[in-house]
Amino acid sequence: MRFDTIIIGGGLASLVCGIKAQRAGQKCLIVSAGQNALHFSSGTFGLLGRLEDGTEVSEPLKALSFLPKNHPYSKIGVEKVSEYVSGIPEFFDSCGLKLHGSPSSEPEFPRNGFRLTPMGSFMPAWLAMEDVTLLPSKDEINWNKALIVNFRGFLDFNAGFIAEGLEKRGVSCRVETLTIADVESLRSNPTEMRSVGIARIMGKESNWKEFGGKVRDLVNGEDLVIVPAVFGFNQAVVIEWLKEMIPAEVMFVGTMPPSVPGIRAQILLKRTFESAGGTFLAGDTAIDPTFENGLVTGIHTVNLGSISLTADQYVLASGNLFGKGLEATPDTVLEPVFGLDTDFPADRAEWCAPDFFSEQGYASFGVITDDSFRPMRNGAVVDNLFVIGSEVGGCNSLYEGSGAGVAIMTALSVADSIIEGK
Ligand SMILES: Cc1cc2nc3c(=O)[nH]c(=O)nc-3n(C[C@H](O)[C@H](O)[C@H](O)COP(=O)(O)OP(=O)(O)OC[C@H]3O[C@@H](n4cnc5c(N)ncnc54)[C@H](O)[C@@H]3O)c2cc1C
Known part of the structure; x- marks a missing residue:
């Protein structure tokens, strides 16, 4: 050939x-x-x-x-x-x-932004995929209160590490877990309870809408909501819809591998x-x-x-x-x-x-x-x-x-x- x-x-x-x-x-x-x-x-x-x-x-x-x-x-x-x-x-x-970068006053010289890692630290990055939030600085954090939401039983997203990292920077954090029926059914087989398995389930409209609604109900004065990056596997626009549903800034934070955005x-x-x-x-x-x-x-x-x-x-x-x-x-x-x-x-x-x-x-x-x-x-x-x-x-x-x-x-x-x- x-x-x-x-x-x-x-x-x-x-x-x-x-x-x-x-x-x-x-x-x-x-x-x-x-x-x-x-x-x-x-x-x-x-x-x-x-x-x-x-x-x-x-x-x-x-x-x-x-x-x-x-x-x-x-x-x-x-x-x-x-x-x-x-x-x-x-x-x-x-x-x-669709990739986005950190704002720069000189567009010909892109600036590094910072992503929040699953370990709660900040790492520099040039460009991010749609479902990953880039902060302009790792030192100037503008949120006061964060709600970190995880799926019950999902071990590849450690909300505690993220809370610890943010609290060191003066953000008060509350961690909540929730579940929805289809994700709960994954838990019967622990090897399925991984980011990609959840992402597939979250591709269904009724599921991400249920998730978004439950998170909306949990918000209690927080100005930041953090959720695992397991959305928009097939349709990246779901990420925008979730952002509209939830009455705070929504940050999608990467999970342990496998990586849904990747x-x-x-x-x-x-x-x-x-x-x-x-x-x-x-x-x-x-x-x-x-x-x-x-x-x-x-x-x-x-x-x-x-x-x-x-x-x-x-x-x-x-x-x-x-x-x-x-x-x-x-x-x-x-x-x-x-x-x-x-x-x-x-x-x-x-x-x-x-x-x-x-x-x-x-x-x-x-x-x-x-x-x-x-x-x-x-x-x-x-x-x-x-x-x-x-x-x-x-x-x-x-x-x-x-x-x-x-x-x-x-x-x-x-x-x-x-x-x-x-
Ligand atoms: C775990 C991990 C996470 C990373 N995360 C990031 C990140 O978030 N951001 C970032 O900027 N960089 C990251 N990097 C750095 C990464 O190296 C680059 O981002 C980039 O993706 C590397 O791409 P690549 O195509 O050179 O190699 P790879 O992505 O490693 O691809 C190599 C490919 O070659 C194939 N291959 C090997 N031998 C053969 C063969 N004989 N025949 C056929 N196929 C073969 C392999 O199966 C694989 O598909 C990460 C690196 C690693 C290891």
């Missing part, structure tokens, strides 16, 4: 690259082994929240020039990243995904890619590439066996250790599909830090690439292969808060190179 471009991996980077290339007339195939980081995401996109030395970043674009030369943003260039950033809301809007984003992006004519091979793993004169000539998959998939260009978007795009052995880090050269500290003691919340070395492992994201294999550049997303080395996205930004920017940059035949 022949394509213009074959992309390996089904996450954010792969889908953004595939949509852009396919829309430009490329015949694209995405091979996706399984779930990706979107299924676990907060429902917000980070662009840059912190520099290597720990400095907090409020305006990511203004901080790009402080990044090291081998950082993916530095390879793309400040001007180009800024251009991509300005087009992002429109790009995702065209995929049915899964909705994945579904919409995949649908957009396929509607543009792209082929998405779900639940299959790319293996056994063939090479000739240093170029990739084909790839196989577990399910297709001996059938070779061929293309002019190949893109690896297999997602770091989490996506199994990298594998760590006791003394080395491997890229398992193409055997590409990887970047990781030689001293194993630097791979992880004992303090869970400090900078973790393993999060910066990645494939070594040139400035156009072409990887090295045995020290030589592979000219018809690109690497994008969290598989690219040169940054610690987890520490920097740049995960989605790096995935999107590298995807757009590589899609442009492919389209322009660079």
Whole structure:
């Protein structure tokens, strides 16, 4: 089977690259082994929240020039990243995904907003999906009283942590639980009582209306109501309707994974890619590439066996250790599909830090690439292969808060190179 471009991996980077290339007339195939980081995401996109030395970043674009030369943003260039950033809301809007950011007096320099995490802390974010609230500041909290509502028996939303986080900032909190018949029926099987199970039930109009009505009745002078982000799975507009029903500001806070906003984003992006004519091979793993004169000539998959998939260009978007795009052995880090050269500290003691919340070395492992994201294999550049997303080395996205930004920017940059035949 022949394509213009074959992309390996089904996450954010792969889908953004595939949509852009396919829309430009490329015949694209995405091979996706399984779930990706979107299924676990907060429902917000980070662009840059912190520099290597720990400095907090409020305006990511203004901080790009402080990044090291081998950082993916530095390879793309400040001007180009800024251009991509300005087009992002429109790009995702065209995929049915409405993103919002924190207000900025200079629209060309977006400001980081802050999302309330399920642990009750505040994390910087560039853009958020419809059902995730972004606050302009983590220090200036304008609410006095908050009502935090959970479903009875739903353990992946810890209202107590959220209350503790808000009370530290002077907001008095009341926690209530409620239930409705269909959600109650999930409790007979504890594995079903997860965010996605509840979200499916809450997709039914009578259910979200009953929930909204019960919350409305619980409000007693609170100016903020917090509920778990399990609404609008199929129809994001439900979120707006709930906001209208409830007589206080309503904040939807992410639950422990799986992430309802993240899964909705994945579904919409995949649908957009396929509607543009792209082929998405779900639940299959790319293996056994063939090479000739240093170029990739084909790839196989577990399910297709001996059938070779061929293309002019190949893109690896297999997602770091989490996506199994990298594998760590006791003394080395491997890229398992193409055997590409990887970047990781030689001293194993630097791979992880004992303090869970400090900078973790393993999060910066990645494939070594040139400035156009072409990887090295045995020290030589592979000219018809690109690497994008969290598989690219040169940054610690987890520490920097740049995960989605790096995935999107590298995807757009590589899609442009492919389209322009660079
Ligand atoms: C748990 C978690 C939560 C995160 N939450 C956020 C967040 O809220 N906001 C944020 O900005 N960033 C977040 N990030 C950072 C995240 O890395 C990026 O946001 C981004 O989604 C990464 O996308 P990706 O496409 O590069 O990789 P991934 O999303 O990891 O996707 C990799 C894909 O490749 C597939 N794959 C691997 N090997 C093969 C193969 N051989 N053949 C076929 N397919 C293969 C995997 O199955 C997977 O589908 C999070 C990261 C993790 C790990």
